[in-house]
Amino acid sequence: MYQPKSLHEIRVYHSKIIMSTLRQNGPMTKNDLALKTGLSLSSVTNILKILTDRELVTLGDKIDSFAGRPATYIVPVLDAVYSVGIEVSQYSVRFVLMNLGEPILAKEKHDALFENSDAYWDAIHEWLEAFIDANNVDRGKLGGVVLATRLAVSSGERIGNIPVLLDRSAEMIDTEALCRKFEEYNFDVALNTKIAGAIYGLWESKDLPDYVYLSVDSTIGGCVVRNYESVNIYDLSDNFGHMIVHPGGKRCSCGRTGCLETQCTASGLYMRLNLSSLDEFFTELENGNEDCAARWETYLDDLCVALNNLYMSYDMDIVIGGTMAQYLDRYREEIDRRVFADYALFPVKRKLIFAHNGEYAAAIGAAAVVIEKFIAKKIS
């Protein structure tokens, strides 16, 4: 577990726990907060004083309590800040709107082929403005707009305070031009999609201090999260994608054969059968198409080798995100069986968690950066 060192660190840590509990569960009484967080009633009282001063919580209705004195609901100020996350990918642009509450407030997708031109970035900017207006966001409370893309990468570059990692399979674009666009539009930072996806995983899995995050999308990558406080999310790499799961399989961009990255991408699943989408693939599969069934069998075999390797290496729960998460979720029993069944060495059985909103994971992760920074700044 995370061990805060100074009194100040303890206060910040406890504030985060209480804010997180309120954001996930909605208004609660002080007693319920203490019970839910495991903090003492006096700690909760002290922290609530700070959070009230910083306008992150207010006092709500009084309710009758068993103890005699009426109890008061502690209400998180959900609209203290708004945040927009944008994911720019090869074929589409996704927007999400968040405030301090969960789940997200709005989402929107535009189909648009990526092109590194002024016209393309201007279109994104127009969609953003329309998205903000359509959702009646108070612009004074808009904490930031964060853009996630696996296209905007070059080795060792930084945009704002965020290091941008090299994604070997990504198309290189002129990051200087992108920076200028960011300034023009007041976008905050650029993030690698996989990092944003992992931040999303982190955000959705707050109850989990430790887990392995695996993004299964048009590329595959992931990271290891060790206690949500100390994780260095920017160390995320795409190395998971290059573990060999199918010796002698398809050749990968890394030069070897049978990498997870070549065997289990979302697009590879349907494109090899000349189908047009994942939806079409799964409809055909459910209708008994034998080619799809054979392809799915190999896909699950390969993916489960990877999941099993991750499980054996880290002995942690595994959070699966990315576009494939929603489809894999339908087969969770089968996947669970293949990964965990008949394995008796570990006394504790780990679980597989399928992140909801998988398709929007990166955009949500990007938006969550603003929310987390806002809370951190308020309580530090």
Ligand SMILES: [Zn+2]
């Ligand atoms: Zn590879």
